[in-house]
Amino acid sequence: MNKSPLILVTNDDGMNAKGMETLISVARKFGDVVAISSREPMSGMSHAITIKVPLRVKLVEDEPGLKRYITNGTPVDGVKLVFNSLAERKPELLLSGINHGSNSSSSVLYSGTMAAAMEGAINHIHSIGFSLLSFDPDADFSASAGVAEEVIQAVLENGLPDGICLNVNIPAIPSEKIRGIKICSQANGYWKEEFEKRIDPNGTTYYWLTGFFHNREPENGGTGTDEWALKNGYASIVPINTDLTAYKVMEELRSMGFAQIAKND
DSSP states (O other): OOOOOEEEEEOOOOOHHHHHHHHHHHHHTTSSEEEEEESSSTTOTOOOOOOOOOOOEEEEEEEETEEEEESSSSSHHHHHHHIIIIIISSSSSEEEEEEEEEOOGGGGGTTTTHHHHHHHHHHHHHEEEEEESOOOOTTHHHHHHHHHHHHHHHHHHHOOOOOOEEEEEEEEOEEEEEOOEEBBOOOEEEEEEEEEEOOTTTTTTEEOOOOOEEEOOOOOTTTTHHHHHHHHEEEEEEEEEEEOOHHHHHHHHHTTGGGGGOOOO
């Protein structure tokens, strides 16, 4: 019997992304690895799945302790493929990333990295998504590797509640400047999209997405949030799940008259 845990590693930046290479290297310290990624970057795909074209998968590396697959599907497609068709045994841990760019606050809603981790949690697998606050393809991931190793060790030793995954973000600073790791809440913020109107060489109009992040937290508050932690030199951990119910608002809706149209037993 194989005693090493099987660890699924995936991402949304493509198989050759430096962040994924880093995460695979860390994961191999803890067990056998099966890795899967899309042929091209899938940032912003969130929990999308492929339903209109066939899914293709190719085994691109097979050595003791490591198998790598590449697919034309999304990050969530890749997770589903491993769980249902590719892995010979059930993974004990899913690691997604290390993403090139932040997935703090509301960015988690758009993230293919975190959608893959959530898919793992849905399937009762301990799952963690990692992101570095740098979009540089050649970013220094050494500090992220250290944080990832600490978090992975803790999850393997202690587990996670069923249905919960961890959203881990790491500031893009040297290891010695990271002040620690904080368990945080998700900051109340959003992306303010702007579209630049442009003209291509053929004279056709197109639009290019730009914008900025707006943090709704008080300027001197929000000390328990991921955005505050990251700005102050900490790596942040936010536990998340797929239940988006606003429980605190349910009774408020009833008091506003919705009880007249919502029949409750």
